[in-house]
Amino acid sequence: MVVLGAGPAGLVLGNLLHDSGIDCVVLERAERAHIQTRARAGFLAANTVRILERHGLAEGLRRRGQAHSTCEFRTADGRFRLDYSELGLGERHTVYPQQDLVTDLLTRFLDSGGRVVFGTEALEVQDADSDRPSVSVREGDGRPGRWQARYVAGCDGRHGAARRSLPAGSVRRYHCDHGVTWLGLLAEAPPSLDAVGYAVHERGFAGHMARTSEITRYYLQCERGTPAEAWSEERIWDELDLRMRAKEYGPLHRGPVVQRGIVDLESDVLEPLRHGSLFLAGDAAALISPSAAKGANLAVLEAEILARALVDDLLHGDPTGLDTYSARCLTSIWRAQEFSQWMIGLLHGPSGSDGESMFxxxxxASRINSLRTSRSRQDWFAEHYVGI
Known part of the structure; x- marks a missing residue:
């Protein structure tokens, strides 16, 4: 088995296959130090934690992860909180930075004898319609290479070789540009709220997400095409103070902005997720906007589904799981996409003063008020906010 990409999907899949006695190798374009420090999402859904625990992959997050059960909304009409552990299915998130999860998964995989080839760029998946697909690569020293296996798992993102190798006309692509752009920030500053903060403001959305006791993730809605370096740190903090209404609810803890990047909110789904001997998982299967923190959670779920199906096929001669892999994953993907779309509409609105924008x-505003006052709406929100 060849697995492309050492992110959450690829490493969960690699660990589960290796534990089952299936020979596999993970090919990763970046070096080890890069993937262990690459900051990404940090909110793990309850079912994601259950999957990791079920397979002995949750030791680090159980020691260092932080349980979160509350989110706060701030608007011109005031603020309100939802304790989603008391709503819906009564479940919580675990906050655990993705780079820490990747480090845990990678360490366990390597310590148990798994193989990861770093600095190796997958170029193309060939002969995916056969039972001996191969992956052409560029080795770390620039030389060409080739890996061959019974199956290939494309866990290498939306721009990876797995997607690029799909035959023309073999896949349907569903894509939506939501027309919203965020400036994503990582600050060396303690969290300013003991909850996830969503601020709805006439100047645009602002978000506060704790990562550790010393690191906080912030988001600022900005104009499309804005360079990440266009805003000074002073302007960033002033704008966060304004949109999060620091004068009313208390100042934010400031600190150096150590990482920044532009995020254009897009959604993207491929269908089907199987093409002969090639399977897609993680961002290679579907890209989801960060508005609902579903990406890494979908990746872990898909990896478990695929691992079980591969074990059934390779060890027990039962191909049923592989035949149904795409349909099973797409059910969860579209449910997550629907909630993500709802969150985008809740947090962002048109900036114009014309009649349609005002409408x-x-x-x-009515949706937010319903979330503030309706128990049934709160239960629906909680189930989808934590669920996957």
Whole structure:
């Protein structure tokens, strides 16, 4: 088995296959130090934690992860909190930075004898319609190479070789540009709230997400095309203070901005997720906007489904799981996409003052008020916010 990509999907899959006695190798374009420090998402859903625990992959997050059960909304009409551990299915998130999870998964895989080839760029998956597909690569020293296996798992993202290798006309692509751009920030500053903070403001959305006791993730909605370096740190903190209404609810803890990047909110789904001997998982299967923190959780779920199906096929001669892999994953993907779309509409609105913009902003205000006052709406929100 060849696995492309050493992110959450690829490493969970690699660990589960290796534990089952299936020979596999993970090919990763970046070096080890890079993937262990690459900051990404940090909110693990309850089912994701259960999957990791079920397979002995949760030791680190159980020691260092932080349980979160509350989110706070701030609007011009005031603020309110939802304790989603008391709503819906009564479940919570575990906050655990993705780079820490990747480090845990990688260490366990290597310590148990798994193989990861770093600095190796997958170029193309060939003969995916046969029972001996191969992956052409560029080795770390620039030389060409080739890996061959019974199956290939494409866990290498939306721009990886797995997607590029799909035959023309073999896949349907569903894509949506939500027309919203965020400036994503990582600050060396303690969290300013004991909850995830969502601020809805006439100047645009602002978000606060704790990562550790010393690191906080922030988001600022900005104009499309804005360079990541266009805003000074002073302007960033002033704008966060304004949108999060620090004068009313208390100042934010400031600190150096150590990482920043532009995020254009997009959604992207491929269908089907199987093409002969090639399977897609993680961002290679579907890209989801960060508005609902579902990406890494979908990746872990898909990896478990695929691992079980591969074990059934390779060790027990039962191909049923592989035949149904795409349909099973797409059910969860589209449910997550629907909630992500709902969150985007809740947090963002048009900036114009024309009649149509005022109409949509009034609808958004009504949705927020319903979330503030309706128990049934709160239960629905909690189930989808934590669920996957």
């Amino acid at each position: 949509h902003n009034s609808l958004r």
